[in-house]
Structure formats: C-alpha cells, structure tokens
Amino acid sequence: GNSVTQMEGPVTLSEEAFLTINCTYTATGYPSLFWYVQYPGEGLQLLLKATKADDKGSNKGFEATYRKETTSFHLEKGSVQVSDSAVYFCALVPLQAGTALIFGKGTTLSVSS
C-alpha cells in the first residue's frame, strides 16, 4: 500500500542551524510529494511540492528534492529561524487520479534563539 515515514521528533535547533527532516515513501508508481506545515494555533498549509522525479520544490528557504532511487523527499533549510517552529508533515498523492493525500506522522521542530 501507500505510506509515508518521517523521522521521529521533536527536533530542537538553535537559530541559524541547518535543518534536515527525513521523509521516505512507499507507493505504486511515481506519486506526487508534498510538505505541509502546521504553525502553532493554525491550520495545515502547503509548504512545497514536487510532482515528478528529480523535481525540487522550494518555498520560504525550504527545499526538498524528489528522489525516486531512494524513494525520499527530505526537507532542508540552510538557516532556521525561531518563526520556523512548527509541525512538518510529509505527504503523497498516489499516481491514480482522484485520490486523497496520505500523510506521515509529522515532525515537531523547535527553534530557539
């Protein structure tokens, strides 16, 4: 079946540190891949996405590259800020048309100044 596995949190970093949150997936064919973010007290919102192999999604300084050879979509940011503290969810949409997002369990990031 289709599934997403994320690294366990919480991840605690100092401001300006480098961030990596690992995400791997299991799916038939080549799904579309997403990172969603949930800031404290807010709803989930799309952070970035990639729809085919070797695509790189980027937004707000975050990047993730679709790697089909390792079935991964790791989230990275070169220099985190306190305002990046949130829960990050990796997700996929299977290849079949008209299907729902499948999410990982989420990774909590806490950035201190």
Added chain:
Amino acid sequence: GAGVSQSPSNKVTEKGKDVELRCDPISGHTALYWYRQSLGQGLEFLIYFQGNSAPDKSGLPSDRFSAERTGGSVSTLTIQRTQQEDSAVYLCASSLVAGNTEAFFGQGTRLTVV
C-alpha cells in the same frame, strides 16, 4: 468562502452520545477530505468526496462513523455512540479536484469525549 470553515471549533460530549461535525469548503472546490489528528498518530485519513460521491471511505474506523456531502458543498461527519478513543482533532480540507492539487485545511474541530 475565503477559507475552509469548520464548526464547532470545540466539542465536549459524553460517552455514548452522537455528534455532528460540519465542514464548509472553499467555494468551487469539488473535492473535500476528512482527517483525524491524534497525538502520536499524525493525520489519519477518514474519507474524501469528489462532488457528492465518496470514492474512498476506507479510513472510517468503524460503522459508528459516517459522512455525507450535499449540493457539492457542505459536509457533515457524524460519530454515533461516541467512545473516549474518538477524542481527537477532526480536520477538513478541500481542493479544486481530488488528487494532485493543493489541499486547503480548516482549523479543525477538537472533540473530547468524557
């Protein structure tokens, strides 16, 4: 509307009672999704609608859970004979069409069964 609206935002109910959770999607969005968010469990898919049809209801945990959507707009998630393990945040999302398009989420309904 401007965003996905869910009501109520908080609901406390006694074990054994029925509850209805409402979701009002973004106008023009044909796909609507329900998820459940629990501590340590991430986002659990429950059901989605394309128009008024539910092509995938595989995530509904038991026959106490049901959902409907009328007029291709508002959806209601009903939980009958609530149990304490039903306590969670229930999230609704909508997108233009189901599949490879951005989903927009509501703020959720926090359900507490006592």
